[in-house]
Amino acid sequence: MKMKKINILLLILTCGVCLSASCFGQQQNQPKPEATEVWEPEPKVVTPGDGTKPPSDAIVLFDGKDFSNWVSAKDGSAPKWTLKDGAMVVERGTGDIVTKQTFGDFQLHIEWRTPDKVEGEGQGRGNSGIFLQERYEVQVLDSYQNRTYSNGQAGSLYKQSIPLVNACRKPGEWQTYDIIYTAPRFRWNGSLESPARVTVIHNGVLIQNNTVIHGTTEYIGTPKNIAHGKGGIRLQDHGNPVSYRNIWIREL
Numbered sequence: 717m718k719m720k721k722i723n724i725l726l727l728i729l730t731c732g733v734c735l736s737a738s739c740f741g742q743q744q745n746q747p748k749p750e751a752t753e754v755w756e757p758e759p760k761v762v763t764p765g766d767g768t769k770p771p772s773d774a775i776v777l778f779d780g781k782d783f784s785n786w787v788s789a790k791d792g793s794a795p796k797w798t799l800k801d802g803a804m805v806v807e808r809g810t811g812d813i814v815t816k817q818t819f820g821d822f823q824l825h826i827e828w829r830t831p832d833k834v835e836g837e838g839q840g841r842g843n844s845g846i847f848l849q850e851r852y853e854v855q856v857l858d859s860y861q862n863r864t865y866s867n868g869q870a871g872s873l874y875k876q877s878i879p880l881v882n883a884c885r886k887p888g889e890w891q892t893y894d895i896i897y898t899a900p901r902f903r904w905n906g907s908l909e910s911p912a913r914v915t916v917i918h919n920g921v922l923i924q925n926n927t928v929i930h931g932t933t934e935y936i937g938t939p940k941n942i943a944h945g946k947g948g949i950r951l952q953d954h955g956n957p958v959s960y961r962n963i964w965i966r967e968l
Contacts, residue, residue, distance in 0.1 A: 770825065770964035777815055777949065778804060778963040789814040789850070789950055797953075803829070803961040806844060806953050813953075814850060818946035821968040824848075824895040829959040830858035832888025836956075838864040842887065844958035845874065845933075848897050849947030853933035854916060854924075856958060860884040871916060871923040874933050879916070879923035890961070891919055896968075900929070902943040911941070 763772035770776060777785050780802030783795045789812035796810035804813075830842025842858030852873065859870035859882055866872070871879035871893075885891050896915040903909045911931075916924035931939025951960060 768962050770962075771966060774825075774964040774966050775817070776964045777817075778960065780961055783813070785816055786813045787816055788812075800959075803959040804951075805957050805959045806951075806955075808953065808955050808957065811953050812847075812950050814950040815948040818948050819849070819965060819967060820899045820946050822895075822897050823966040823968060824897065824949065825892070825962070825964050826895070826960060827890050827892050827962045828856050829890045829961075830856075830887050831957055834858070834887050837862060839868060841956070842958055843952075843954040843956050845952035845954065846893065846895075847933070847950035847952065848895070848912070848914065849899060849944070850950045851932045851944070851947060852912060852914070852929050853952070854893065854895060854914070856952075858884070858887050860886050871918045873914065873924065873927060873929060875935070876930055876933070876939065877924060877927050879918070880925065881921060881923055883918040883921040883923060885919060893918055898968075899946075900941070906943040908941045908943075 760773075765771045765774070780799075782799070783797070783804070786795050787793065788795055788810075795804075795813040797807045797813060798805040824846075826846060828844070834841065839857070841862050842856070844856040845853040846856060847853050855868060855870055855872045855874045857864070857868070857870040866878040867875055869879065869882065870884050871882070894917040898913045900912040901909040912929035913926050914924055914929055915922070915926050929939075931941045934940065949963075949965070
């Protein structure tokens with residue numbers, strides 16, 4: 717009986733040694749933390765904006781001083797909109813304006829204000845628009861206690877996508893859009909490979925979340941997908957004295 721106990725003890729000790737050796741071997745074969753560290757490429761340093769100051773790598777499209785980065789969308793002449801108190805104001809009947817520079821994927825910051833004097837209703841109240849690549853409209857409208865069709869209110873992709881919420885401030889108050897845009901891709905034969913997508917943050921509130929843009933903005937009919945390259949940022953004259961300021965863009 718004593719010999720049997722000794723044999724059992726030796727067996728236990730042997731198994732313990734083997735198990736420890738196995739665990740040690742497994743530990744030896746474990747990858748080191750450094751194996752999953754990536755050091756290159758190193759992201760470039762960008763100084764964040766402060767207040768109304770844009771990030772250090774942004775292209776300033778409008779700083780309140782002049783229209784040097786803009787032309788008439790109709791004929792390429794100097795814009796006929798008004799400059800007032802550091803903002804550009806739509807001058808009714810003068811037409812849309814567009815940036816001289818064109819863009820593909822980008823991050824756009826733009827501030828806008830509808831008139832403090834409320835006139836009209838629905839689509840006739842503080843109406844304008846921001847056209848990405850001159851084709852795809854993010855609607856600008858006084859949608860504060862102003863009911864209209866949902867895919868035409870402020871923050872909609874006009875006649876396409878309803879905003880997640882209505883984050884409008886009161887008429888006469890400055891509002892912000894921060895827009896992240898991925899341009900569509902087209903194949904060699906002009907067919908659509910991947911649609912445009914857009915994220916819109918309105919006054920700090922997410923209202924379009926990586927939303928698919930189905931094609932061009934059309935007032936009547938369905939969107940169209942016609943192959944194109946880079947395009948400008950176009951601001952719409954819809955007959956209402958909407959103001960814009962502090963416009964900057966980052967190419968992505």
